[in-house]
Amino acid sequence: MKVLFVNHGGAGDFGGGDAVQMRETAKRLANRGHQVVAVNSDQPDPRGFDLVHIFNCRAPQSFEQQIAACRAHGVPTVVSPIWVSIQQAIWGSRGSMAVVNRLATAPGAEANHGLQQLKERTLSVHLDDGTIDADGRGTRDTSWMARVGTLLQGVDGLLPNSWLELKAVQQDLHWCGDCFEIAHYGVDPRVFLDADPEPFRQQTGIQGPFVVQAGRIEPAKNQLMLCWALRNTQLPVVLIGNTRNWQGFADLCKAILGDRLTIIDHLPQPMLASAFAASSVHVLTSWMETCGLVTLEAALTGAPVVGSTFGHELEYLQNDCWWADPADPDSICNAVMGAWDAGRSHERPTRLKRRILEEFNWERTAEATERLYQRVLSKTT
Secondary structure (H helix, E strand, O other): OEEEEEEOOOHHHOOOHHHHHHHHHHHHHHHOOOEEEEEEOOOOOOOOOOEEEEEOOOOHHHHHHHHHHHHHOOOOEEEEOOOOOHHHHHHHHHHHHHHHHHHHHOOOHHHHHHHHHHHHOOOOEEEOOEEEOOOOOOOOOOHHHHHHHHHHHOOOEEOOOOHHHHHHHHHHHOOOOOOEOOOOOOOOHHHHOOOOOHHHHHHHOOOOOOEEEEOOOOHHHOHHHHHHHOOOOOOOEEEEOOOOOOHHHHHHHHHHHHHHEEEEOOOOHHHHHHHHHHOOEEEEOOOOOOOOHHHHHHHHOOOOEEEEOOOOOHHHHOOOOEEEOOOOHHHHHHHHHHHHHHOOOOHHHHHHHHHHHHHOOHHHHHHHHHHHHHHHHHHHO
8 A cells, every 4th residue: 555644734834643653554554564754744745655644633624735735636534633522622721821920920910810710711812813712712713623624524534542532533524434543642762662761861961750741832832821820839851842932931931940841852752751751740731632642651651640621532541641720820730749759650650651552553543544544545446
């Protein structure tokens, strides 16, 4: 089988979980005898391929062009939507940023009231293109979601990364097809299992315990709320990720925590694994996760992890982490302190590591992907 993997044209600038899924799935499919070509393009050329697999439908203009190219040449199409309830995620990420910015730069009754509204989900977030409420409603134009939903109705197969993601696609985009498989994310144990902390310590000079979060430094990942939540503790924090598009956001994180915060640019996987192994807790109280791949990677090194109650991490982490509300700094602080005090020998990280090895590996992802391809081709040929 000859398959074209496609992500949007800007995907190379970000390198998120969808990019990792593309790379790791392509390797496993190649081992199974398939030929896979991967491109980041808004206008792919599907000629000569048996099937096109599109990753990420959240960039609507790119997605429209990708689907149009497949239809023009009659090539069957599978989509990994990489979907969260996007309007609610934007509400949370932009609302959290605005509230913490006010708390940090203009503290007082009004700022405290804004935080209370955020925690109670009664805050209305005002953006340049309209307003959003906590339920995703407001004056902001959401017609693009209807267009994406219409395009999804016409694809030949859907490959969500969790049952919760499938439910979100059905609710938000009104997808009602029946040709799908669930392909959970995987982790490569050769890189992350019981990784060595010394390379990271030697490279950075960070010898003591610290809290770590890996991921692009931006409002969607909610690092600003994490920094605010830990401002009155003595815990050192390391943020790993590029600040290219949100330098002011990163600067405010630094202003809140001062010398207790270290920001490190993107790390290659072996060094990232070493960073996780050196850490005391990994935190991802994000507004934009279909899984939180870095959380699984950190957990495989044995680190206790803190997850976000928003998104689809529940399906992966279950009761084997410490949960936090990404809108509530007290909730985040309590979860981080709980994980910090519990340590690596606690039953939760031990159980999670074992379950990741048993359930979340790229071979199983490739198996689910291959099953869907076979179903699609059997009904389109």
